Amino acid sequence: MSELRMVAAPELVRRAADADPAAWQELVRRYSSVVWSVAREYRLTTCDAADVSQATWLTLAEHLGRLRAPDRLAGWLATTARREALRILAVRRREAPLEWAEGSSIVDGPDVAVVSGDAEGVLWRCLHGMPDRCRALLRLIAHAPDLTYAQAARCLGIRAGSVGPMRSRCLAVLRQRLAGEGVLR
């Protein structure tokens, strides 16, 4: 199993399409956090995010033989998850207009106030306090560092030319906040 960790994504895609369960499992291991992160960034509940994730993987399973660029699988997964998340988000907004009008969050993720006070806990809190777009960008590129700017832009719904400057700006803000907490010198 572990030698699969060295195999490139296009080869894993080819093997998975040939009904190799170990190759599929390796794809899931490598990319499930990207898909999950995208779903979570749209402020979906755990339950809706789980559905988005599952729909994304089901779609991939039936598209394995038709991916135009298997080397850019992370981008394909993130874009597919985003499309599904936006659909669910639109439906939920229609279902619960009052809740959304008041700006309340329906995220039932970890409670920011009670996470641990170690360096990682501080980093998590700092990330949580960032503007939505920054947090979404940082989360995406943290889990999928190989995304091209064009792919990241598609996933985030921004212009490709904005990704570079936004990445620098958001990282600078994060560093500033970490320094303020005494975590980063």
Place this chain on the structure above:
Amino acid sequence: MNDSELLARLADVLDRFDPVPAEVEMAATGAGRLAGRVASTLALVADGLPGARGGGRLLGFAGDGRRVELEIESDGSVVELTGVASGVAELRVRWPGGERVVDVDSWGRFTVAGLPAGPLSMVVRAPDAVGPWFVG
């Protein structure tokens, strides 16, 4: 700490405080059951939000002269689909753990209740296609 080191730490933090739930990872693994199958040729051609008139979300799928339109009613745990299909010999609805044949009346109308919430997919079988007569 350079940018890539910071981002790597961020990835660790995300995995610790908002990890992919085990059941989500299991569901992703389970999706591999479909790996390599021929994907459907029905495309999503319409996606209407729940209407102001109180109806549910409306979806339309089409391809190769086949068409399925349906309305989704969900209470969060059980889903009901009501719709109309055309150019279809047999209609089925599937979900990650199973599938069911949908009864379609002579007008193409159908209702199927008691479906599990979560990802669903319509499967159609078109009427048999026959070739022209020829003399052997």
